Amino acid sequence: MHRPSPTENRLAAELAEARPELVDGYTAELPGARAAVLTRLWRALAHEPLPWVARRVRGAHSLAVRLADGRALHGPPADPYATTGYVTAVRLDGVVYDDPARLMTDLGWPHSAGFAVELAHSAASLALSRADREIRPKEWPDRDWEWEQRVVDGHPFHPNCRSRPGFSVAEELAYGPEHRPVVRLEAVPVAAGDCLLTGEWPDELRDAGRLLIPAHPWQSAHVLKGGSAGPWRAAHPLLSLRTLALPDGPHVKTALSARLTSSVRDISTYSVGAAVTLSAFATDLASHMDGLLHVTRTLGAATAHSPDLAALLRESPQVYAAPGERVLPVAALATTGLPGSPSWLAEFTRLALTVGLRLLDLGVALEAHGQNLLVVLSETGRPLRLVYRDLADIRLSPARLTRHGITPPDLTGRLVTDDETTLRRKLFGSLVAGALAATAGSGPALATALAAAVRGLPATPDLTALLEGPLPAKALTLMRLSPETPGDRWAALPNPLADTL
Template sequence: MSGVAVDPPAEMAGTPGSVDEVVPSCADAEEIAEGAALAALLRCCVREVAGPRGQVWTAGPYLLLRLADGLIRVPASGGPALRFDAPPSLRDQGTWRPLTLERLIRLVQAQLGGPEAGNDEFAGQVLGSRAVVAAVVRRRAVTVPPEDEWLASEQALVFGHPFHPSPKARGGRGWLRYAPEAHARFPLRLLGVRDDLVATGGDAGALDGLGVAPPGYTLLPVHPWQLGLLGAELAGPLADGRLVDLGETGEPAVPTSSVRTVYEPQTGRCLKFSLDVRITNCVRKNAWYELVASAELSGRLEPVFADLALRFPGTRWLPEPGWRSASLGTRLLEGLGVIVRASPWQVAGPGVTPVLAGALAAPGPLTGLGAQGRIGAALRAVRADPAAWWAAYVDRVAPPVLEAYFRHGVVLEPHLQNVLIGLDSGGMPVRAVFRDLEGTKLVAGRHDLSALPGLVARTSTYDPARGWDRVIYCLMVNHLPEIAATVAETACDGPAAPRATAELLRELWAVARSRLARYAAGHHRPRLAALLAGAPLPAKANLSVRWTRSADRDASYVPVASPFTGMTA
């Protein structure tokens, strides 16, 4: 068992806040983290709490909202993206005073019924997310991002989901050494699984390129963080030879934005591991039915994406052809399960550089992106002709997602962390690469799933209405508004920025509507007609999910105004 069940060293262990003493100081880290955490929680309050109660309004440059017994104001822009242009203030005895994160948490708790009535973990998760951002900012000050621009973009999401109450909440011990935002790199651990105990589905043969297993054994890579978490449970199988420890891989793997998925350079593949720790909403692990579904969906989606690529040149996806684990009971089957995924370099094509959409949505000094490379070229192209760049972006991303739903009965999940944008040498969007089959579902009633185990079939489907809500939330609420806001801010950087940005945003949304109307021409689909008519959009209620401790799949939605409201053909 020696060398396998390893706890993090003492200086890396503990809660997110405990890493402070081992990370080089950055004077602004706490202030940056406070501002980011405050803005994320406040956006949730606008969308999910004050907005639905009619307690949000505007006054000049300010957005005002009432929450419990507090009146809050903040200068805002960005349209649906809700960018805050200065710190928020709270009305206190006739005077506007700075709003703190702790005070906002208390207002949220009071509005939602208090921790006794709801969630005694909530405050700790929000404050823990703030501590993670502070630690990451300090670490980024003394580390270097990957030279590969795609990997650098994967590691650029310092603040996380802009409409999540605890976007960087992270459980477990020693998390910083594995954090993509901290530019982590680390070798994987290799186990050998006795051949009669190998559990596998699809084609996981790429894993055999990681090394050489002894006779009678099959290679199984393990994330070192998960290895430490499973240490005690691996003792028996390692002692009796069901598993053997084969040491570390030769080259370090690079974690991508989801934390548990890494790029493994020896095989040129991405590997999605289990991590039995909570990251944002969920404990991240590969449940047995998700392992089975990944290979099953890859097979079913191959002809779907072939058709989409013909109809919409530039459409690509990252197949998940196989998975591997060990048949040592459900806990270890899931804990050791690894899904093989293609890398974006395998599908982007010559002359095209893939970058994470989420990184394009938030370029700036803290991301380390934007000055050089294809992202720099993209920003220059935006400044030269924002409408043309935006039209190309919408054309790459939106029509294939809608076509997958309507023609093929497939629910893609095109949020900012699940889409890679291929940029040409001039920075123009020429590819949209979709990934992560955990979020991809089939529309119930459109596919024959009778041969699948019942739980696999149930967790692989959405009913048509819920599937549509998921598609439109990811596309029209999570994704396009953030890109549009960044395009407008980038193109209107100057003295007249606020007014010019608002005007350009309206123009960009008119362009987006015209591109979607062109796709919709000739189709008689009520849902598409309602979208173009400006019907309210479904926004995922992340604050409610965290407050009620619901499963992410069961998240509710709140209606938000469409950027197409009031537009005509």
């Protein structure tokens, strides 16, 4: 019998105060939420280059993970592309663990205690999200934020899929998109001379020589400590939580100095300075894509020269949907039932690979995970074209762009690289091991879709690398256990196409 963890009990007590009608549902959802987080953790133990793992012994119906200290973990085979919570328990030296936080604590690796706290919060918060899930009508939503509210489980492969440290239950209910709130954004006045501004800034966010910088209410309360912030406008939170849709269209990306999954979600001065230049370049480059891709424009960006107080105003993807069409993040596709059709999945996969590989060949590697990448569907559900938003983590190759006669934008810093491994990891890790894998839902389904989709694609060196090498994916657990090592760490996943081509 599982003993509720202190984190589970704390969230239950807070929930009894905030929404007592959800307590029974929360309790009922806890076992499935633990399994969902444990499944993600087991994927990491099975596939990531963890220095505490000596070797892995894979059987037809089991996996043994031999640890460097002589202990052994046993569990089911780990499909690196599966998205359901199929791992309900694993054994460490014969002791059964159904709680990922307890398992991580008893593994006793460096930084495992802190990671265990995150895992406990991820499972409890996921149970809260599932307890408050909406009973969906048969009709598809008309508004962009309604699609984003349908995604309940968060990141499909990160054990911290719902970890929101620093958020109380009341704050999760008030700000989490899956809870369907309306959030009152605030605005902080800053002397214009003390700000960096790129692009256009609307009149409603100007006041007597000052810029009004939109701020998330959580940020205002916990980081900015209120100060001179005042109420601004009501908005609907999107998948990223700190980005919100205004009712009349534009999206507002705010700074949120909290760690969600792996990263603190603030906004650097570098990002603000590059935002409009990068947006103009990407919008122009999309014209090379034969109408298969749109890029949402950054309208303006401002910062008080602090990552804790900055905001971007961005075009809504909805402007690229014609009457009768729907535009939704790829992460929400699973809620439509469409990926259950092999032919539909193959068509969507071909569209995504066509766009991603063509851009990569030109010299742009998208961070095309299920949150940044959106798809426009016809009235019948056919995938027509893609929309991409949030350019902050793409990579640009001046050498590739120049080779194709395209003048690189006047940018320097982390966005710019000619390293082929870096470029391919960026696209393949986010698009194939991320968005497409999560949409397919399993390794076999992904393999079938990829095998059908790659036939006839231009034979570029990037396609060859995709077909013949292991598939890169961020080593998300290793990154959380290696806080002293900045930047991304990578795993090499078995290529789903290995046995199909």
